[in-house]
Amino acid sequence: MVGRMARIAFILLCHKDPDAIIKQAQSLTAVGDYMAIHFDARAKPDAYRKIRAALDGNPNVTFAKKRVKCGWGEWSLIRATLNAVQAAVDAFPRATHFYMLSGDCMAIKSAEYAHQFLDSRDVDYIESFDYFQSEWIKTGWKEERLIYRHWFNERTQKGRFYAMFAVQKHLGLTREIPQDIEVMIGSQWWCLRRRTVEMILEFTERRRDVMRFFSTTWIPDETFFQTVVRHLVPREEIDGRTLTFLMFTDYGMPVNFYNDHYDLLIRQDFLFARKISPEAKELKRRLGVLYASQGEHFEISNEGQSLFKFLTGRGRIGRRFAPRFWETEASFGRERxxxxxxxxxxxxxxxxxxxxxxxxxxxxxxxxxxxxxxxxxxxxxxxxxxxxxxxxxxxxxxxxxxxxxxxxxxxxxxxxxxxxxxxxxxxxxxxxxxxxxxxxxxxxxxxxxxxxxxxxxxxxxxxxxxxxxxxxxxxxxxxxxxxxxxxxxxxxxxxxxxxxxxxxxxxxxxxxxxxxxxxxxxxxxxxxx
Incomplete structure (x- = not known):
């Protein structure tokens, strides 16, 4: 291709399994890409020391300068992401794209394919649906996430979380959304261009009112970046999709992928997949080899979602993709x-x-x-x-x-x-x-x-x-x-x-x-x- 080849800085938020993180970082940076890691401050110190010892010598890996204690649904996840993004921007001036990952994600295409894919269009990839008009939230709270302040973690401080909500509701202590902000919602797995990321970091310094607002919303990882990107970037420069393939069961739980899903995964029109089971050792090995390969041709069928719905609705027929495709195995997981x-x-x-x-x-x-x-x-x-x-x-x-x-x-x-x-x-x-x-x-x-x-x-x-x-x-x-x-x-x-x-x-x-x-x-x- 003519022009500059894309180089990706992966933004990795993680909290466990240091050996898997080390392998993931080594695999993704071996082809010239970069990685900025935020390891949860709640995690065991020995695990973090192990990661630093293994990766500090890798010039393509950096770490968030400040680690925070993360909790599901909290602002801490956004703060951790911003810390890692800032570290990546400072450390990797040649990075053209910034890709959000978790420790459960793996590439399902080669680096060569991913770079060419990103070079082919000058856009940001992020789901960004109208918060109030779309049906992205199908059940549960909607307006309540925004107009009330949420200081406590719903999972670990349930009593305080709902008590504060009840008090605010009883007293009518609602708040206004910043007037020039149109709240959007979507998946937290995005891929943004460098100039977009730099605009976001500048925005966080300039718009303290917006930062205060989102810091007490509930589940801001589904709204903050989605809203700010739409506020800063013209619509024609946003592709409202994620490049990370993930599926959910009828119960709203993410589907895990196993060794027998390799052929299925590489045919999807995505660059990464989530969640790869910790037990899928062979799948991880094959995908790691795939990322470093060259000249690989991918036949995109994109049948994953429809096939999953068919198999879960009618039961598995034949031997395609093996039994666990339509129902995750009965075990809780060997590492649990x-x-x-x-x-x-x-x-x-x-x-x-x-x-x-x-x-x-x-x-x-x-x-x-x-x-x-x-x-x-x-x-x-x-x-x-x-x-x-x-x-x-x-x-x-x-x-x-x-x-x-x-x-x-x-x-x-x-x-x-x-x-x-x-x-x-x-x-x-x-x-x-x-x-x-x-x-x-x-x-x-x-x-x-x-x-x-x-x-x-x-x-x-x-x-x-x-x-x-x-x-x-x-x-x-x-x-x-x-x-x-x-x-x-x-x-x-x-x-x-x-x-x-x-x-x-x-x-x-x-x-x-x-x-x-x-x-x-x-x-x-x-x-x-």
Whole structure:
């Protein structure tokens, strides 16, 4: 081609799996492209040191000068992106395009093809739909994301998040959108030209009012860049699409790609794909080789979306793309860790989970298989009833891992649900159990009998007296069955044990320090009825 060949500076936001990040950076920069990395400040320091040690000598890799603690739906994601973009602009003056990536993305074309593709049109690639007129948001909040201020994280500080929303709504404390700004919405996976990125950085310094506005909107990674680009760049210079191929299930969860999806992926009219499963080692190897190849010809069929809808709607026919194309495998994932708190006294387990929620960043879900009213995110219809949750238990758990974008998740399960425990412990993920052994007074057992319908207000005392030993024996039997099952990773906290002993058990369960575990369990009311 005549003229300057495109050179891409990849903007990588990541928070885990340092080995995969190192490989991704080495693969993408080996052909002359660049990468600016922001590694979440919440992540383990050892992981960040490992990445720096491996990549500091690579002249085509730079790092955000300031790392921030990122949270889903927060402004922190935009701040981290801007920090990485600024680092890339400063370090790579020859970069012509800036491409937003995550650690789950991989190239599905060669670098040669990607460069020629970007050189062929002088445009920015970013989804940018009218926030209020489009149907990009199909369910849930729309105007509320913007006109109210959101200071807390909806996933980790749910009580504060909704309390502040309720107060503002009750008092009518709404706010105006900056008058010259038309809010847009779209995918956060964009590819922008250098002059556009430089205009954005200048805009962030000049328009503090817009920055203040977006800093307290909810899920700004779907609106900030989409709005600012449309504000700064003429419409004819914007291609309103993403160059990253991703698909969602009917439940709104991203589809994972596996080893058997290579042929499908390279035929899509995109440069990258998300999400590549951590377990798809062969797919990652083949795509890495593909990016460095030359003279590769790609037949674009772009059938991914329509084929996925057909197969999910009617079941898989024949052997094309192998079984997992139409349904992600039943396992949660080999690299994931499911932590299960087992306790008959639900209020004790809930208190422990609340303490864990306050002191760690591990997502927690209460008795989702036992209480209909347990809070769950909107996963389509799969979470709407206890029967559906049990019937689709593995799919539900995998969706929760994906929803929270985490490899560690804590749930509560009643000790009577031995089948659930056995099923989850057979998974290829790491499953850890923490049984909380409580003491049961007669008053508590009477209340329990009333809650489960074994007794009522008019039940005679002599009947209750005969019933209590049977209930106590039944609870003990449930605990014995758990012990007899021979679970590999089973710890036990006892109400009768001193805090020091329980802290050691909790530290092993959570993989945290002894001091952190002591901080969690030192609440005097933990076992109170």
């Amino acid at each position: 860790e499911l932590l299960i708190v087992v306790c008959k006294k639900w209020h004790v387990a809930k208190r422990l989970l609340e303490r864990i929620r306050q002191t760690t960043n591990i997502p927690v879900i209460e008795y989702l298989f036992n209480e209909e009213g347990t809070w769950l995110p909107d996963l389509g219809n799969i979470q709407t009833s206890l029967s559906k949750r049990h019937r689709h238990r593995r799919s539900l758990m995998r969706m929760l891992f994906d929803y929270f974008e985490t490899d560690r998740l804590i749930v509560c399960i009643d000790p009577s649900d031995l089948n659930l425990l056995e099923d989850f412990c057979r998974d290829r993920s790491v499953t850890r159990l923490l049984e909380i052994e409580c003491q049961f007074s007669d008053d508590y057992l009477i209340g329990h009998a009333s809650r489960v319908g074994l007794a009522g207000d008019r039940t005679p005392k002599d009947t209750l007296g005969a019933l209590l030993p049977a209930i106590r024996l039944d609870i003990e039997h449930e605990s014995d069955r758990i012990r007899d099952a021979g679970f590999a990773n089973l710890g036990r906290m006892r109400e009768s044990d001193p805090p020091e002993a329980n802290a050691r058990v909790l530290a092993d369960f959570l993989s945290v320090s002894y001091d952190k575990a002591m901080e969690i369990i030192q609440a005097d009311y933990l076992f109170a009825d």
